[in-house]
Amino acid sequence: MLSAREVGLVAQREILRNIRSTKGIAMFVLFFLGGLVPAVARLMLRKMAGDVPDEVVRATFEGYLSKQYGGEAIVKHLSSAPPIVFFLFQGTLMFLPLLVLAVGFDQIAGEIQHRTIRYSAGRATRASLVAGKALGIWGIIAVMISVLHLTVWVVSLAQGGQSAGAVLSWGARLLVYSVVCAGAYVGFASLMSSIFKTPIVALFVGAGTGFAIWLLNGILGYFPSTERITWIFPNRYEKLLIDPDPLTVIAGIGLFLLWGGLCVTGATAIVTRRDI
Amino acid sequence: MSEQETPAEEPKSKSKPKTKIDRSGPPAIDLKGVIKRFGAVAAVNDVTFEVPMGSVFGLIGPNGAGKTTTFSMLAGYLAPTSGEIYVLDRSPDAVAELKGKVGVLPQDALLPANERVGDFLVYLARLQGMDAPSARRGAEQVLADVGGADWWSTRCGTLSHGMAKRVGLGAALLGEPQVVLLDEPTAGLDPRVAYEVRQLVKSRRGRCTLVISSHNLQELEEICDHAAILDRGQLITSGTMAELTASSSEVRFELARGPVPEEEMRGVEGVKTVEWDKASRELSVTFDRAVCDAEEMIRRGTYILYQNNARISGISKGRGLEQRVMELTE
Numbered sequence: 001m002l003s004a005r006e007v008g009l010v011a012q013r014e015i016l017r018n019i020r021s022t023k024g025i026a027m028f029v030l031f032f033l034g035g036l037v038p039a040v041a042r043l044m045l046r047k048m049a050g051d052v053p054d055e056v057v058r059a060t061f062e063g064y065l066s067k068q069y070g071g072e073a074i075v076k077h078l079s080s081a082p083p084i085v086f087f088l089f090q091g092t093l094m095f096l097p098l099l100v101l102a103v104g105f106d107q108i109a110g111e112i113q114h115r116t117i118r119y120s121a122g123r124a125t126r127a128s129l130v131a132g133k134a135l136g137i138w139g140i141i142a143v144m145i146s147v148l149h150l151t152v153w154v155v156s157l158a159q160g161g162q163s164a165g166a167v168l169s170w171g172a173r174l175l176v177y178s179v180v181c182a183g184a185y186v187g188f189a190s191l192m193s194s195i196f197k198t199p200i201v202a203l204f205v206g207a208g209t210g211f212a213i214w215l216l217n218g219i220l221g222y223f224p225s226t227e228r229i230t231w232i233f234p235n236r237y238e239k240l241l242i243d244p245d246p247l248t249v250i251a252g253i254g255l256f257l258l259w260g261g262l263c264v265t266g267a268t269a270i271v272t273r274r275d276i
Numbered sequence: 277m278s279e280q281e282t283p284a285e286e287p288k289s290k291s292k293p294k295t296k297i298d299r300s301g302p303p304a305i306d307l308k309g310v311i312k313r314f315g316a317v318a319a320v321n322d323v324t325f326e327v328p329m330g331s332v333f334g335l336i337g338p339n340g341a342g343k344t345t346t347f348s349m350l351a352g353y354l355a356p357t358s359g360e361i362y363v364l365d366r367s368p369d370a371v372a373e374l375k376g377k378v379g380v381l382p383q384d385a386l387l388p389a390n391e392r393v394g395d396f397l398v399y400l401a402r403l404q405g406m407d408a409p410s411a412r413r414g415a416e417q418v419l420a421d422v423g424g425a426d427w428w429s430t431r432c433g434t435l436s437h438g439m440a441k442r443v444g445l446g447a448a449l450l451g452e453p454q455v456v457l458l459d460e461p462t463a464g465l466d467p468r469v470a471y472e473v474r475q476l477v478k479s480r481r482g483r484c485t486l487v488i489s490s491h492n493l494q495e496l497e498e499i500c501d502h503a504a505i506l507d508r509g510q511l512i513t514s515g516t517m518a519e520l521t522a523s524s525s526e527v528r529f530e531l532a533r534g535p536v537p538e539e540e541m542r543g544v545e546g547v548k549t550v551e552w553d554k555a556s557r558e559l560s561v562t563f564d565r566a567v568c569d570a571e572e573m574i575r576r577g578t579y580i581l582y583q584n585n586a587r588i589s590g591i592s593k594g595r596g597l598e599q600r601v602m603e604l605t606e
Contacts, residue, residue: 013399020390118351120403122374
């Protein structure tokens with residue numbers, strides 16, 4: 001049984017624990033430096049190719065969107081986004097599963113391996129412990145993604161050539177979508193971490209499973225006859241988030257959260273039944 | 277008067293109220309036909325016993341006896357394969373009902389290495405339902421009780437084994453729980469710290485029900501008033517400490533310099549053997565329990581010693597817990 005108070009306390013501890021840990025500090029530094037990468041790349045491109053007219057940049061961007069997503073409506077919708085902000089979103093989604101796993105692989109497995117969970121097991125339900133830990137990891141990831149995105153916004157605005165309104169409106173939207181996507185992968189990390197008693201096994205099996213999901217999503221999605229199966233994979237919902245129809249976006253958000261929620265429920269079932 | 281008959285010592289901590297224990301009520305802990313299997317191996321096999329409310333109860337047995345498995349089931353860490361366990365009339369996994377009422381010192385659970393002692397204790401206190409100011413006060417109090425008032429800002433990972441054990445003990449005592457489960461509370465501690473921990477545990481007598489699992493039989497005999505002896509997963513016997521130790525058919529008379537009426541003692545009705553140990557100046561008398569009990573044998577023995585002008589330094593009945601356990605778990 002879940003208790004909001006217990007979940008809140010566990011989540012709070014998980015956030016503080018991560019912020020104070022070497023791993024947490026290293027992650028923040030990496031995310032900050034990661035935010036500088038697009039700006040540096042832009043500077044280097046300018047140096048090599050000189051100033052490219054805005055029209056050329058826009059046409060190239062639209063060409064990319066058309067090739068990637070096809071539909072005219074979606075291309076028109078996305079073409080108003082600053083390219084750097086959009087590519088940041090795509091890059092975030094690409095590395096998000098691995099990053100979430102790197103932060104959250106030991107959240108449960110580590111406590112079971114060292115039996116630290118025994119100190120809290122009699123004080124909070126195991127469902128609250130799992131949910132609180134997942135929520136805490138989600139919070140940490142949300143902060144890390146925000147650090148990354150905010151760094152890119154600031155640098156991008158400082159470099160000029162971008163409308164502040166476009167950067168902030170599209171940036172905020174895509175930041176929220178990234179955090180929503182992270183929710184699903186946090187659930188996945190919780191599930192992996194609950195299955196294994198050894199954190200490193202949870203990390204490697206989780207990474208392997210994540211790669212398999214990505215691969216299967218690509219292969220099955222290629223063939224019209226098997227495309228429907230890809231709905232079981234969270235990667236499938238990414239496209240829904242950038243749809244011009246707000247209802248489709250909401251459905252995408254809901255599917256990501258549902259996927260993450262199901263994984264956390266699975267993790268709870270495993271931890272509740274297992275001997276600790 | 278033996279140790280277990282000695283009235284409970286006054287608790288050292290004066291800031292905590294003494295909880296009145298109702299010994300007439302239901303048992304604090306009740307196990308009925310409990311079995312725990314790991315694959316084909318039954319680590320605990322059909323164990324049934326009760327822990328009286330307010331008692332200091334020892335779980336005794338050699339390695340592999342099933343002590344820690346039984347302990348872990350009481351704490352809710354392991355689910356029994358079959359049988360029933362009730363802690364304060366609830367299943368041990370009823371966390372919502374039992375939180376704050378049961379404190380546990382697990383044997384081999386590591387404290388979170390990167391967290392500070394104070395923060396961790398406050399977190400645990402809050403998790404068991406205390407508000408923030410009470411949690412802080414409670415954490416400071418238990419840390420002071422275990423002699424670790426200076427460790428508040430110390431990272432758990434830098435604590436020595438003994439310090440970590442005491443922090444764990446402090447965590448178990450947070451919030452004045454009604455039942456405290458301690459698994460090997462003095463294992464690996466140096467004699468001085470072990471003594472301090474024993475004193476702390478003794479100070480809790482009468483304030484809660486204590487269940488202590490330990491290899492240290494002298495320690496258990498000193499602290500506990502009830503015990504269960506396990507061997508190879510099965511309950512051998514359980515009862516009060518007086519019952520367990522006095523049920524052996526032996527009385528020991530320690531004599532000061534002077535006559536030792538060994539032969540006269542052999543003539544007493546019911547006596548089976550009489551042994552005189554010169555080094556310890558102890559006259560050990562074993563007797564037929566069907567003829568008389570330990571108290572009667574003490575009466576008869578002291579009468580013979582008195583008649584023969586022997587000077588008695590001390591009398592003890594039974595062989596002590598250690599000897600009793602050795603006999604029962606061979």
